[in-house]
Structures are given as structure tokens and as C-alpha cells.
Amino acid sequence: MNAPAHTTQLLARPVPQALLDALSQRFGTQYSSALAVRAQHGRDEGSIEAPPPAAVVFAESRQDVQDAVRLAAQHAVPVIAYAAGSSLEGHLLAVQGGISIDVNRMNRVLSIDADDLTVTVQPGITRKQLNEAIKDRGLFFPIDPGADASMGGMAATRASGTNAVRYGTMRENVLALEVVTASGEAIRTGTRAKKSSAGYDLTRLMVGSEGTLGIFTEVTLRLYPLPEAVSAAICSFPSIEAAVRTVIQTIQLGVPIARVELIDANSVRMVNAHSKLDLREEPMLLMEFHGSPSGVREQAETVQALASEHGGQAFEWASTPEERTRLWTARHNAYFAAVQSRPGCRAISTDTCVPISRLADCLLDSVAEADASGIPYFLVGHVGDGNFHFGYLIDPNDVGERERAERLNHQLVTRALAMGGTCTGEHGVGIHKMGFLLDEAGAGAVDMMRAIKRALDPQNILNPGKIFTL
Structure with missing residues (x-):
């Protein structure tokens, strides 16, 4: 099993002053080399750090993007697209230097x-x-x-x-x-x-x-x-296994559930503190049903019966848009709730996806390892498709904690791959999962990816140092 790649393995390329001058002349106020602006465009929501890009171009049209890329290509300088900055695996980092092209103003x-x-x-x-x-x-x-x-x-x-x-x-x-x-x-x-x-x-x-x-x-x-009817519900369970078994049966029965999210007890506790809620601090499923009023009711009744068979209780409905928004906002804020639960920490986040039949085994073994490590963590998952996320909350100045967290990540990905899963269900490879991609896809497939990259980007200027090394 290959270890994750690190930015120290990658060297920044020089950015000639001639390029910066050309960009400044072409883009005027749409260009910035200010450190604060560059720093904002040189980080994402992950835990990996790297120097910022040399400059930022704020594109407002396709022509702007074309001109910026053409100028960079003349000097063989990397270009990195930037928008919301919400990625987690180092996708935006200027690990080989270069310029950032911000497309936020292209939002029509x-x-x-x-x-x-x-x-x-x-x-x-x-x-x-x-x-x-x-x-x-x-x-x-x-x-x-x-x-x-x-x-x-x-x-x-x-x-x-x-x-x-x-x-x-x-x-x-x-x-x-x-x-x-x-x-x-x-x-x-x-x-x-x-x-x-x-x-x-x-x-x-x-x-x-x-x-x-x-x-x-x-x-x-x-x-x-837009669905004619939407209904959401939460249900607490005595264990993660009970919650996951309910999900597996729901999917295998063909219930067309729209959303089904697993939140572990740690995450519920963090969300309660962050969002001022009083949810039961037990493993929980947050579900949503879309369709006709009768169809939604039938789906929900089926899932409620399955949940009861596995010890599910405190089944609560949220039928109004306001109630649903409150619950989903709390779920979407789980990452920020977790980070705030340990002031000064950074989250090493990872995700994997496995066949639904192996979800319980993968989750339970990974939870046991995380509990034994002593590192605070949170667990959320889009478990209806076998995808889940761990966030290990580490002291960024504690080398030992980072090593333990990376070891947990390594063990989790190894387990998922052995079960026929993937090293990343939705975060992407970026920098952090580069070594795992080789394990998952094999050397031949990665070599084919490299061949495509070389053919389409012979100077290797488009977000270099991500997915694989050349």
C-alpha cells in the first residue's frame, strides 16, 4: 500500500517577472499580487499547507481565462483554477508555484x-x-x-x-x-x-x-x-451497526429514498453544541423522502418499520421547509461544529466508498480503530450509497497526532480497497490520495492517465502535482 504524497516531494517552478508584468498590464484591477489575496487562493479546507501562488487573476469571461492561460503557457508557468475553495485534499495548492485563476465572478x-x-x-x-x-x-x-x-x-x-x-x-x-x-x-x-x-x-x-x-x-x-412532496425524519439508534443495517435493508428493498445520512454520537454532540440543538446524542439517521404525498408517506412508513426492527427510536418528522432546513443546516455544519469543538485544531478529513453490502463491516472496524487511537474524531456518511467521511481532529503542532491520524486514514483506505471500494467517494484525489490511486487503479491505468495528461498538457501547466506525478 502506497503512502499519501506530500508537498515536500514537489518543487515550485520560477514565475518570471515578465509574466507578472504581462498579466498586470492585461488585467489591471483584475490582477493582484498582494500577499493576503494570494494566501486566500493558496489554501482549501484541508490540512495540507503549501506556499501561495505568485499572483491571482480574477476572470470575468472565457476570454479572460484564455488570455491568462496563454500568457502562462508562454512561460511554462502553472495555472490553478479557483472558485469556492471548499475542497479538502489539497486540490488548490500551488505545490509547483504558478498563478491562480479565480472564476468566482463568472457566476451567471x-x-x-x-x-x-x-x-x-x-x-x-x-x-x-x-x-x-x-x-x-x-x-x-x-x-x-x-x-x-x-x-x-x-x-x-x-x-x-x-x-x-x-x-x-x-x-x-x-x-x-x-x-x-x-x-x-x-x-x-x-x-x-x-x-x-x-x-x-x-x-x-x-x-x-x-x-x-x-x-x-x-x-x-x-x-x-421540484418534488410534489418532501418529508424529512430523524431516528436514533442504539449503535452504528443498527443504523447501518437499517440503511442496507432500505436500499436492498428498493425504497427510493432521496437522502439518508449517518451521524455518529460524537458528531451529534458537536452539532448540538454548535447549532444549539437538543438531538439525542446517539448514532442517528437523517432521512428525506421525495415524491407524491402518498408515495412519500409509503416510503417513510416502510423505513420506519425497518428502523424499529433494529432498535430505532425517537422517530421525528420534519415536514415544513423551515424544520427541514434547520436539520439539514445542522448536518451541513457538522464539519465546522467538529473543528470548533477543539479550538486550534485542524481536521484531517477522508472519505471512502464501499459496496453497500460491506458498509457495516468497514464502518465498524474503522470506528474501533479511531476509538482506540485517542484522537477526537467525527463521522458522517451518505450511507445510502456506501460513502462515509471521518474527520480526525489533530493539534497541527503535534507531529505524533498527525502521524496517528494519517495511520488511521491509511488503515481505512486499505480496508475499503480490500472490500472492493474506492479510496475516495467524492473528495477527489488531489495531493492526499495520490498514493492510494495507484493501489486502486493499478500502474497500467495510472500510466494511461499520465499519457492523456502529457498529450493534452505537454508543458504540465494545468494544476500540476495533483492526482499523480509525471
Whole structure:
């Protein structure tokens, strides 16, 4: 089993003053080399640190992105796309130096095709902004990774989240892309049609490429009608195993549940303190059902009966939008609640995904190891599709704690791979999971990825040092 890669293995490339001068002249107030601005664009929500980029360009159009990439390419300088900055595995770090291209100002909805259930947006628009813009059409975009991430970033990392058990991931919901390549050319992949047999599937190649093959300037997405009825419920369990067994039976029975989230007792306790709630501090499932009123009621009754068989109790309903928002906001704030529970800590977050039949075994063994380590942690999971997340809360100045946390991560990923799972269900590879990708995919597959990267980015300027080394 390969260990995670570290930024110390990577060397920054020089950024010539001639490039910085050219960028400043071309972009004016859309350019910054101020340390505070560079520092903001040189970190994500993860625990890995690296020097900031040499400069930041605030792109407002496709032409801006093209011009910035072309100038960087002339000097063989790396470029890193930046939007919400919510990634966790070091995707945004300038480990080989270079410049950051911030696309947050590219946040418009370009077209809504309600009849075809599609929308085309710029990459900087966030999940919440998109749903606010389309709700009056009776539509919504379901992929919800927890953070208010950007559509470009979500496509680049092949994100998923709480709704994936019913609506899939970004892989299934990105129909087409406009991409600026390493040479500064803009290409289009895919169409709004439901299917195509025309040539290589470049959209699928780009989705999940983490900015290493191109920078997205437009994203065309699949939309869904707002469900006629929505109901949410929470249920507490005597153990994690009981909660997970309930989920497994729910999925195997084919209940079309929209969301089912596992929150362990540690996380419930942290969320209670952070969000001023009084949830039972036991392992908990937070569930949501979409459909017609009768369908939602039938789904919920089926799951409630399954939960009761496994000792589930305190089944509480949240039928109003306000009640549902309160519960889901608390869930989405679990990461911040955990970090605040240990002042000054950093979270080493990791995620894996396993076949649903192996979920209980993988989770229980991983919990036992985390408990024995003595390191505070939190556990949440989109367990309907076998995906879960551990966050190990470490003192960043304690080398021993970091080593123990990395060992826990190593053991967790090893276990998931042995069970037919993946080293990352939705966070992506970035820097932290580079070694594990080799274990999962094999040397031949990673060599094929390298060959694609070299062909499309011969100077290795697009987010270099991520996914694998060249």
C-alpha cells in the first residue's frame, strides 16, 4: 500500500517577472499580487499547507481565462483554477508555484431549458445560487456536497453528496462543458441531448480531472422537477451497526429514498453544541423522502418499520421547509461544529466508498480503530450509497497526532480497497490520495492517465502535482 504524497516531494517552478508584468498590464484591477489575496487562493479546507501562488487573476469571461492561460503557457508557468475553495485534499495548492485563476465572478446562469430539464451556467455559480435562480421554474439541481461549492469545482472533482443515493453524482448530471485547454483554446464537449455515440466521451474525461486537463468556462447540467412532496425524519439508534443495517435493508428493498445520512454520537454532540440543538446524542439517521404525498408517506412508513426492527427510536418528522432546513443546516455544519469543538485544531478529513453490502463491516472496524487511537474524531456518511467521511481532529503542532491520524486514514483506505471500494467517494484525489490511486487503479491505468495528461498538457501547466506525478 502506497503512502499519501506530500508537498515536500514537489518543487515550485520560477514565475518570471515578465509574466507578472504581462498579466498586470492585461488585467489591471483584475490582477493582484498582494500577499493576503494570494494566501486566500493558496489554501482549501484541508490540512495540507503549501506556499501561495505568485499572483491571482480574477476572470470575468472565457476570454479572460484564455488570455491568462496563454500568457502562462508562454512561460511554462502553472495555472490553478479557483472558485469556492471548499475542497479538502489539497486540490488548490500551488505545490509547483504558478498563478491562480479565480472564476468566482463568472457566476451567471446562461440559459435555462425547462422543457428539456437542462441549464447552462458559468463555473463560478454556487449550488445555492443556481437553485435560487431556477426555483421559480419548478426545478432544482440536486447534487449537494454539503458546502456551497461552485458548479465548476463540483464538476472538476466529480462531487456528489447527500442526494446521490437517488439522483447520482456530477458524473451523471453534467451533460456538456466548455473547456479552456493548456494552449488557451476553448473547446466544447457533449450536447444537451440525452445520449450520444459520437466519438470519445470527452465530457466524462473532463469531469473529475481536478483541473489537470482544462479549466471549465461553461457547464451544462441536468435538472429535475421540484418534488410534489418532501418529508424529512430523524431516528436514533442504539449503535452504528443498527443504523447501518437499517440503511442496507432500505436500499436492498428498493425504497427510493432521496437522502439518508449517518451521524455518529460524537458528531451529534458537536452539532448540538454548535447549532444549539437538543438531538439525542446517539448514532442517528437523517432521512428525506421525495415524491407524491402518498408515495412519500409509503416510503417513510416502510423505513420506519425497518428502523424499529433494529432498535430505532425517537422517530421525528420534519415536514415544513423551515424544520427541514434547520436539520439539514445542522448536518451541513457538522464539519465546522467538529473543528470548533477543539479550538486550534485542524481536521484531517477522508472519505471512502464501499459496496453497500460491506458498509457495516468497514464502518465498524474503522470506528474501533479511531476509538482506540485517542484522537477526537467525527463521522458522517451518505450511507445510502456506501460513502462515509471521518474527520480526525489533530493539534497541527503535534507531529505524533498527525502521524496517528494519517495511520488511521491509511488503515481505512486499505480496508475499503480490500472490500472492493474506492479510496475516495467524492473528495477527489488531489495531493492526499495520490498514493492510494495507484493501489486502486493499478500502474497500467495510472500510466494511461499520465499519457492523456502529457498529450493534452505537454508543458504540465494545468494544476500540476495533483492526482499523480509525471
